[in-house]
Amino acid sequence: MYEIWLIINTFYELALMNLGLIVGVFVVWAGLMVATQIKKTQPWCTSMKPALLVAVLVWVVSFMLVPSMTKSSFANVTYILDYLVVAGVAAAIAGLVAVFVAPLYLLVRR
Amino acid sequence: MTDFKDEKIVLSRRSFLAAGAAVTAAAGTGLSLSAPAQAAIKSNAHIVVVGSGLAGLGIVNRLRKQLDGAKITLVDAKKVHHYQPGFTLIATGIWPKEKVSDTNQELIPAGVEWIQEMAKEFKPDSNQVITDSGKVLKYDFLVVATGLHLDYNQIEGMDEKRIGSKGLTSVYHSPEMAEASWKSMDEFRKKGGKALMTLPGTPIKCAGAPLKMTFMLANRMEQSGTLADSEITFHSAGTTVFSVPVINQEVLDRWQKIGIPVNFQSKLVGIDIDAQRATFELADGSRVEEDYDFIHVPPPMRAPDSVKNSPLAWQEGPMAGGGWLEVDPGTLQHKRYANVFGAGDINGTGKGKTAATVKKSVPIIVDNLLSVMQGLEPKQIFDGYTSCPLLVREGAALLVEFDYKNNLTPSLPLVQPLQDSYFAWLLKYRLFKPSYMAVAKGRL
Numbered sequence: 001m002y003e004i005w006l007i008i009n010t011f012y013e014l015a016l017m018n019l020g021l022i023v024g025v026f027v028v029w030a031g032l033m034v035a036t037q038i039k040k041t042q043p044w045c046t047s048m049k050p051a052l053l054v055a056v057l058v059w060v061v062s063f064m065l066v067p068s069m070t071k072s073s074f075a076n077v078t079y080i081l082d083y084l085v086v087a088g089v090a091a092a093i094a095g096l097v098a099v100f101v102a103p104l105y106l107l108v109r110r
Numbered sequence: 111m112t113d114f115k116d117e118k119i120v121l122s123r124r125s126f127l128a129a130g131a132a133v134t135a136a137a138g139t140g141l142s143l144s145a146p147a148q149a150a151i152k153s154n155a156h157i158v159v160v161g162s163g164l165a166g167l168g169i170v171n172r173l174r175k176q177l178d179g180a181k182i183t184l185v186d187a188k189k190v191h192h193y194q195p196g197f198t199l200i201a202t203g204i205w206p207k208e209k210v211s212d213t214n215q216e217l218i219p220a221g222v223e224w225i226q227e228m229a230k231e232f233k234p235d236s237n238q239v240i241t242d243s244g245k246v247l248k249y250d251f252l253v254v255a256t257g258l259h260l261d262y263n264q265i266e267g268m269d270e271k272r273i274g275s276k277g278l279t280s281v282y283h284s285p286e287m288a289e290a291s292w293k294s295m296d297e298f299r300k301k302g303g304k305a306l307m308t309l310p311g312t313p314i315k316c317a318g319a320p321l322k323m324t325f326m327l328a329n330r331m332e333q334s335g336t337l338a339d340s341e342i343t344f345h346s347a348g349t350t351v352f353s354v355p356v357i358n359q360e361v362l363d364r365w366q367k368i369g370i371p372v373n374f375q376s377k378l379v380g381i382d383i384d385a386q387r388a389t390f391e392l393a394d395g396s397r398v399e400e401d402y403d404f405i406h407v408p409p410p411m412r413a414p415d416s417v418k419n420s421p422l423a424w425q426e427g428p429m430a431g432g433g434w435l436e437v438d439p440g441t442l443q444h445k446r447y448a449n450v451f452g453a454g455d456i457n458g459t460g461k462g463k464t465a466a467t468v469k470k471s472v473p474i475i476v477d478n479l480l481s482v483m484q485g486l487e488p489k490q491i492f493d494g495y496t497s498c499p500l501l502v503r504e505g506a507a508l509l510v511e512f513d514y515k516n517n518l519t520p521s522l523p524l525v526q527p528l529q530d531s532y533f534a535w536l537l538k539y540r541l542f543k544p545s546y547m548a549v550a551k552g553r554l
Contacts, residue, residue, distance in 0.1 A: 010548065071505060072539075085532065
């Protein structure tokens with residue numbers, strides 16, 4: 001239980017430290033979402049497959065690049081916990097990209 | 111123990127409702143995380159907390175949430191709060207110094223009286239703290255969280271102001287001097303030469319920092335291609351380089367592989383900065399001089415004079431010389447003054463002058479203090495948990511966690527303390543400061 005609380009607090013403080021960036025990203029994403037509503041794009045389900053494909057691609061690339069994005073290198077990823085952490089961070093990046101790709105795809109394909 | 115019970119203090123845990131949900135939006139921006147459900151205790155006691163480091167801030171933030179009606183006073187002249195675990199990252203060229211400074215004003219909760227002076231004297235027999243302007247603060251309960259004193263004066267010829275020049279470095283002093291140390295390290299690693307890394311014989315905060323500096327110096331020189339033609343020697347004033355035997359051996363094995371010999375019972379006692387010459391005192395009392403191109407000087411450390419010269423300090427035993435606070439290592443309550451608790455680096459306990467110790471001990475101290483305020487015995491016992499993300503090179507670290515008894519106590523089952531790890535690096539590089547801030551705000 002303590003560990004869960006620790007993780008929640010750590011990411012909460014991390015978010016506070018990067019609040020400007022997070023708000024900026026959210027505003028852009030919200031703008032895209034509004035645009036898909038105004039421009040009467042195709043149904044949402046049509047964007048799921050391309051978003052998922054891009055997410056998988058981004059996950060693979062991110063998995064290789066995450067260590068070097070944090071002043072380390074893949075050579076320092078040495079055991080199961082390291083691999084899990086890198087996979088998790090890469091999944092977060094892929095997820096973020098996917099939520100942008102989905103509305104962008106709808107706007108481009110309308 | 112001193113009988114401190116004061117009839118004026120009105121306390122009743124039963125008379126108050128448990129408050130708060132685990133996570134709630136709070137006033138103002140609505141962007142706030144509250145601590146898990148906790149009981150608010152009514153009290154009109156006056157609690158004085160001396161020191162606004164991580165421990166002092168964590169204590170006042172927790173007390174503010176858990177007490178209703180108590181007067182809480184924080185005593186410290188410092189206006190800027192430094193994230194000291196980041197100093198090693200600055201001094202090894204990983205972080206800029208701007209990343210470690212915040213203002214105390216932002217971290218002190220509303221409703222806490224902040225006296226911006228230093229404590230000059232403790233008078234526990236009359237429950238008083240005297241500030242440097244002569245102000246007398248009378249308390250019902252006291253938490254001593256002063257931190258410690260960097261005693262560079264114990265090294266003859268040492269001048270902290272010259273850190274960063276003539277190959278003189280020290281990671282502990284301040285963000286500015288950590289940055290100056292990195293500039294020296296950066297210059298030295300490009301040309302190579304002879305480096306002396308030292309460790310004092312006193313208890314020190316972040317005992318891993320001198321080891322991290324050594325590992326990182328070797329790594330930086332390896333990156334520059336100067337390691338093979340250079341010489342790095344480690345001088346320990348004691349018989350080990352780290353207090354936990356298994357970690358001590360691991361570090362020694364690693365240094366042997368990269369060619370860093372260790373001289374034990376070799377205490378830095380003097381330095382000629384201009385001549386770049388250090389003097390070491392050996393076990394038999396003899397002295398030897400060594401020339402250097404680069405030297406790292408972690409200073410001897412002791413309690414600040416205000417504690418060292420007060421009745422609160424250990425009166426005998428191994429902690430008496432440094433004037434450390436005489437607390438029970440389990441409850442962290444003072445052994446002779448029951449209305450006094452110690453938090454953080456000032457405590458004269460076996461080990462653990464780290465932010466990790468503060469993180470784990472502050473909730474225990476607050477809980478025990480609240481028990482004592484209700485006339486109960488302290489019931490929470492601190493096991494001495496501490497942690498050291500030991501940088502071994504740029505991009506990898508060991509995540510070492512242990513307790514008073516030198517047991518390795520990894521927080522997660524998958525953590526392998528002796529394994530070079532990207533995860534441990536990522537914690538140090540990105541995630542420890544956020545968790546530190548949560549501790550300072552009283553949530554962890």
